Amino acid sequence: MERFPFAEIFGLHNAPGLGIGRFETRAGPIMSAEDNFEIVLKGVGGHAARPHAGNEVLVAACALVTNLQTIVSRRLSPADIAVVSVTELLTDGTRNALPGQARILGDARSFRPEVSAEIERQMRVIAAGTALAHNVSADVGYTREFVPLVNDAALADAMLKAAGTALGEANVAVAREPMTGSEDFARFLDHVPGCFAFVGNGDTAPLHNPGYDFDDAGLIHGARLHAAIVRSRLPGL
Helix, strand or coil: CCCCCCCCEEEEEEECCCCCCCEEECCEEEECEEEEEEEEEECECEECCCHHHCECCHHHHHHHHHHHCHHHHHHCCCCCCEEEEEEEEEECCECCEECCEEEEEEEEEECCHHHHHHHHHHHHHHHHHHHHHCCCEEEEEEEEEECCEEECHHHHHHHHHHHHHHHCHHHEEECCCCECCCCHHHHHHHCCCEEEEEEECCCCCCCCCCCCCCCHHHHHHHHHHHHHHHHHHCCCC
16 A cells, blocks of 8 residues: 555455345445454363263363353344354364363454454353353453454445446345455555445355355456446546
């Protein structure tokens, strides 16, 4: 941005489930912040036949995974959009050995800093309480990776109009609600106004699914849209 300064920025992401040649965006918040967490439980592992001889961590880890789901359902306002997802549970146990250490990893999504802070606070409380109940220890690591993506209202309107020109009005829609995926495009919007949008990828498996398939037929529509927004914002071309 220092070597090649610019006044506005526009970005696209393909969207499985949205028809090829279709387009969506919205003014204001459109994608969430992302926080990452790692919780390490430590106890005393041992033989699977003698669980009473140690303080294994797998039962505690399973309880903690379940308990973390109460953050959104019971500890945040229903008016706030948030997601807490556990994505990995790793232990040092084997088939006949109870683990003495477990790692729980995942991420959290939100749209406001206060919600992110409350998720972290509640996670630490729940982890400590669950660990205490199972006579093990818990260490919580929590980081903030992506900020919310908030589209400039005027440029979102400009992108919707350009999309209507490039793709046809019938293929353009205002997204009804923000999505809880995250995008590093948001960092650009800390510096200049802009708009991020979605173009259709047709009927395929979701993003980050091994069955996902990018449909090359959508590329031409993205190119047309970029050309249209350039023409509309730089009328001298």
